[in-house]
Amino acid sequence: MSLRAQVAIAGAALSDMGAVPEGTTPAGLAAQAARRALGQCGLGVQDVDGLFAASTQLPWASVTLAEELGIRPRVSDSTQVGGSSPIAHLNHARALIAAGQIEVALIAYGSTQRLVGRAAASVQEVDPYEAPYRPPLPIAAYALAASRHMHEYGTTPEQLAAVAVSARAWARAWEGTPAAWSTTPLEIADVLAAPRVCDPLGVRDCCLVTDGGGAIVVVARERARELLGPAVPEVLVLGIGEALSHRHVSSMPSLTTTAAVESGARAYAEAGLTAADVQVAQLYDAFTITPIVFLEDLGFCPKGEGGPFVASGAIAPGGALPVNTTGGGLSFQHPGMNGLPLLVEGVRQVREVGRDVSLVHGNGGAWSSQCTVLLGSGATA
Amino acid sequence: MELDPAPSATWLAHAREGRLAYQVAPDGTAVFRPRVGAGAWAISTGRGRVHATCTVRPRDGEPYDVSLVDLDEGFRMMSRVVGVAPEAVRIGARVQVEWEGDVPVFRPVADGDDPAGAS
Numbered sequence: 001m002s003l004r005a006q007v008a009i010a011g012a013a014l015s016d017m018g019a020v021p022e023g024t025t026p027a028g029l030a031a032q033a034a035r036r037a038l039g040q041c042g043l044g045v046q047d048v049d050g051l052f053a054a055s056t057q058l059p060w061a062s063v064t065l066a067e068e069l070g071i072r073p074r075v076s077d078s079t080q081v082g083g084s085s086p087i088a089h090l091n092h093a094r095a096l097i098a099a100g101q102i103e104v105a106l107i108a109y110g111s112t113q114r115l116v117g118r119a120a121a122s123v124q125e126v127d128p129y130e131a132p133y134r135p136p137l138p139i140a141a142y143a144l145a146a147s148r149h150m151h152e153y154g155t156t157p158e159q160l161a162a163v164a165v166s167a168r169a170w171a172r173a174w175e176g177t178p179a180a181w182s183t184t185p186l187e188i189a190d191v192l193a194a195p196r197v198c199d200p201l202g203v204r205d206c207c208l209v210t211d212g213g214g215a216i217v218v219v220a221r222e223r224a225r226e227l228l229g230p231a232v233p234e235v236l237v238l239g240i241g242e243a244l245s246h247r248h249v250s251s252m253p254s255l256t257t258t259a260a261v262e263s264g265a266r267a268y269a270e271a272g273l274t275a276a277d278v279q280v281a282q283l284y285d286a287f288t289i290t291p292i293v294f295l296e297d298l299g300f301c302p303k304g305e306g307g308p309f310v311a312s313g314a315i316a317p318g319g320a321l322p323v324n325t326t327g328g329g330l331s332f333q334h335p336g337m338n339g340l341p342l343l344v345e346g347v348r349q350v351r352e353v354g355r356d357v358s359l360v361h362g363n364g365g366a367w368s369s370q371c372t373v374l375l376g377s378g379a380t381a
Numbered sequence: 382m383e384l385d386p387a388p389s390a391t392w393l394a395h396a397r398e399g400r401l402a403y404q405v406a407p408d409g410t411a412v413f414r415p416r417v418g419a420g421a422w423a424i425s426t427g428r429g430r431v432h433a434t435c436t437v438r439p440r441d442g443e444p445y446d447v448s449l450v451d452l453d454e455g456f457r458m459m460s461r462v463v464g465v466a467p468e469a470v471r472i473g474a475r476v477q478v479e480w481e482g483d484v485p486v487f488r489p490v491a492d493g494d495d496p497a498g499a500s
Contacts, residue, residue, distance in 0.1 A: 128389055129414045130459045132484045135447045136437055143435035144449055151433075151472045199436040199468065250449060250459040251414060255433055 004270055005381045007094040008224035009235040010217045011037035012347035017179045017212035017333045019114050024211070026057045027068040029110030033215035033340075034069065041217055041227040043104060045069045050102035052089035054080040056122040056336060057111060065108060075102050081244070082364020083284050085109075086216070086339040087371035091240040093218045103219065107343075110213030111336030118209060121336055127248055136198060138286065139206065141249035141366035143198040146289040148255040150200060152304065155292065157200060159307030161191035163288040164204050164330050166316035171327025173317045181208050182331040191288075205288040207328075212335035214344045221381075234378035235350045238273065238357075241266025241372045249366040256304075260297035260361060260370040267359075267372040268299075275299035278374070279355040281321060282342040284363035285328040291315070294361050295323075298372065325349065337364070343373070350377050388415035391422060396483040401425040403456050413456035427478030428453050429487070436467040446470050450487050464488040 013036035015029040030053060031045075038044060051073040053061035062076035075096055081088050086107050093105035113121035124137050135141070149155045168186035186204070194204040219227065221236060228234075243259035243266070246252045268274055275298060283291040283298075292306035300321060301309040309315070315323035326332040326345050333341055339362040346360035358375040388404075392415045395402035404412040406420040429452040438444045446467035450460050462470045463479070463486045476487035 128393075133447050133459050133461050134437070134445070135459065136439075140435055140437065140447050144433040144447070147435055147472060148433040196436070196438050198438065201435075248414070248459075250457065255449070 001098065002270065003094050003098055004238055004272070005236045005376070006221060007097050007218055007237050008221045009237065009347050009375070010041035010219050010224040010227055011039070011043070012216045012344045013037040013040065013214065014179070014341060014344055015110055015213035017335070018181060018210055020112060020211040022115070024112055024115060026055050026110040026112050026213070027064045029112065029211065029213035030065050030108040030215065031068045031110075033110065033213045034106055034108045037215040037217045038106070041224070043217065043227065045071050047104045048106040049074045050093055050096055050105040051076045052086070052093055052105060052107040053109060054078055054085035054089070054337070055109065055111065057113070081369035081371070083286065083337040083339045084362030084364040084369045084371035085337060086343055087240065087360065087362045087373050088242050088369075090216070090218060090237065090343070090373060091242055091371070094237055094240070097218065097220055103223065105218040106215060107218065107340070108213065108215035109337065109340040112211050113336040114209050114211045130248055130250055138366055139198045139201060142287040142289055143201045144249055145255045145293070145367060146200050146287070149289060149293065152256055153307065155307035157192055158188055159292070159311045160200070160205055160288040161188045162311045163285065163291050163315075164191045166310065166313075167285065167324055167328045167330035169316050170325050171331035174326050174332070180327050180332045181210055182327070201287055201289070207286045207330055207334035207338070210333045210335050212333050212341065214340035216340070216343055216347065233351050233354070234381075235347050236376045236378065236381055238374040238376040238380060239267040239269070239271030241270070243370045244368065247365060247368050252367055256293065258293060258297050258367050258370055260294050260363070260372065263370040263372040264298040264361070267374050271374040271376070273357060273374060277357050278321070278359045279357050280325060280349045280353070281323050281359040281361070282325070282328070282346045283323055283361050284338060284342065285324055285330050286334070286338070286363065288330070290363060291323060294363070298359070298361060346373070346375050350375050356380055388417055388419070391415065393483060395422075395424065396485065399480050401427050401452075401478050401485050403452070403454060411452070411455035413458050423454070425452050425454050425478070427485070429476055431462060431470060431472050431474045431476060432457060434462070434470045434472060444468070448487070450476060461486045462489065
């Protein structure tokens, strides 16, 4: 049974973002976003019968969030695949909706990593085959891959920097909300001159450390029409792909080709679309190297040509393929795991900007988990 | 009932004797990290090449290397390249294992000095 265009996203909202007040909790931020998203489609928390959440701060994420919301969902799912989690949740939620097991799915996330500190917010598992070498994770995993991409394809620090410069330009241009964290002008030279953290990556190659969260509400397409009426543009789920390839960077099959090849292929095949059909993309940008690799793996340019592609200005405002149109994790916000903020923007691109095909790609761990979703307007059904 | 030893314990027992152990799957593929039921144990020559490298720059402390090394037997592991500045570690460099206690690290060797002559 094809699930193409069977479910719709009826609400999508961010929580408060940035640096939240003392005492704020991850579940509290998730609940705040959830109430906003539910409010967009005339639902309340008691309408939620499927609850999906993952967090490095909450091992029992869906259970904790259910308590925070005061609800008793019939299905919950705390699947933890890092920054790709909410797209995996969306895949699971739509199958449950299509099977009649649930009617209203809430996928929510919150992080207070800036408030409590990264060490407390994201405890790394001790791995006996990596820990003796003290790799600072996650950045070491991305620096190692960057070194290999540079070696194999001649990717340059200037090309990496172009990703950060593009993100900053989007953060400065974006009119959707004034919530962008970093909006001062940024040039290639600034990125190159920034302090090195883990060569070949410097501090401007790294995402922000902020608090925040988001939520989306998923229902059957007909239910969304009933809730929102004909005046609100539909946001349909056209295709989703999940893929896993490893947990630790030392076990990554290829440092320059990720499982996004598989997740993207699955999403495109279900949607009946190709990269050429995508009008806007949110590509997980924990570090400048990640969108470069995902542009290649998702078919926007040939393998090895991601560096020249981003340096051409193609992903920046005015370019052929708008990427990370809020400023992404590099300049907008990056609350721990950035999948939900990317999804919220992917939805906004269809509902408010008027794009017909909007791709969102999430990455988790050390390039470990890759999830891709294609969202479409009513015209794509 | 006799219990199977954990793969990590078997690996560490070899490491304490200065042996870099890995597993060989039934199809002959070298396996690392050690895994339950992955195959028979074998001992590496400890010769390989740097596959990827980064230089970690702690806020308080000296820079250090973290690299991935491809061993000649066909497996990859994380390690540290010693004997050169971290910034001087090169992808493709020929390396040989040495031991810091039970932790395997790697030192660059000239390709011509490689007794195995492997590429």
